[in-house]
Amino acid sequence: MDKKLNKLIKFIERAKGLELREKIKLILFLDGVKPNAEVILKIDPKNLGDKFELEKLLKDKGVIFLVSRARSYEEIKKIKGNKVIWEIAGTYYIYDLFKGKKEKERFKKYLELLKKGKRAEGNRIVGEQYGYPRCCVSQFVKEMKTDFLKKTYSYWTYYKKQQDLDRKFPFIFHRACKVDCEKSEELNKKYEEVLKKRSKKIWKEYKGKNKFKGELIVGEISDVEISGKSIWLGKEGYEYELIFRKPLRRHYYLVSWLSQQKYKKGQVLKGIVELQYDYAKVKMLKEKKKIISGLIHERKLPLLGEVEIK
Ligand SMILES: [Zn+2]
Secondary structure, three states: OOHHHHHHHHHHHHOOOOOHHHHHHHHHHHHOOOOOEEEEEEEOOOOOOHHHHHHHHHHHHOOEEEEOOEEEEEEEEEEEOOEEEEEEEEEEEEEEEEOOHHHHHHHHHHHHHHHOOOHHHHHHHHHHHOOOOHHHHHHHHHOOOHHHHHHHOOHHHHHHHHHHHHHHOOOOOOOOOOOOOHHHHHHHHHHHHHHHHHOHHHHHHHHOOEEEEEEEEEEEEOOOEEOOEEOOOOOOOEEEEEEEOOOEOOEOOEEEEEEOOOOOOOEEEEEEEEEEOOEEEEEEEEEEEEEOOOOEEEOOHHHHOOOEEO
């Protein structure tokens, strides 16, 4: 096996600043099965050396890449009274990795299109760059239009479809056009095989389950809005944001949950959340009487605006 590739994979396996999905993307890219990739690396006081090491290893391997400037990110630090308190936890960098020079030039063209506001055209280019199936990119471009969403889906069928897709295709990085999209099925299978071959450790970790049992707070409801108004007149159910009231492995998680039941914002529920792959399965045990009124997220970044560190 290629020594340089081996070194890179070992680094990816231990890198704390790469979340699992980012690790998987990198490995698929390095294998060659994914033509180009965009990967996020987070840096906090505990992994200051990761940026240097990743870039050195990529250069040694001859990978062409672009790296963004540093931006800050926040994490939930604690929940106190009606406040979900976020603190700045570190900085992150976005890496764009390319198969070759030609792909890098095409990517620049995509950025130009975005600047000009030509999002649909840009998305077609970038979809092709990342190896997304054409049928899925077309559907994605159509769904950028709220008129199309409104006449194609009801609130429930729209969010249900997204959840079904997440569960059906955990190894892909695009939104599949439909639950029985053959191309997505093929990619999902191929990506899992490659990952398993290149890093059994990451594959196992991704497949592993984490369970949380405890109190969950009902947060915001997902919606598609035009000037503050939902595009759907009625709702047959709700996609809720659930906030873990206590941390699991030192993290307060936010998960989405689709339910036909109506809950108030701030309602405290008791349930079991099973985290696997990139999604959560939620089983509600009981409804508590308690409602945290005036629940708010106290965030730092919106106050500061987009933070860029030069
Ligand atoms: Zn498709």
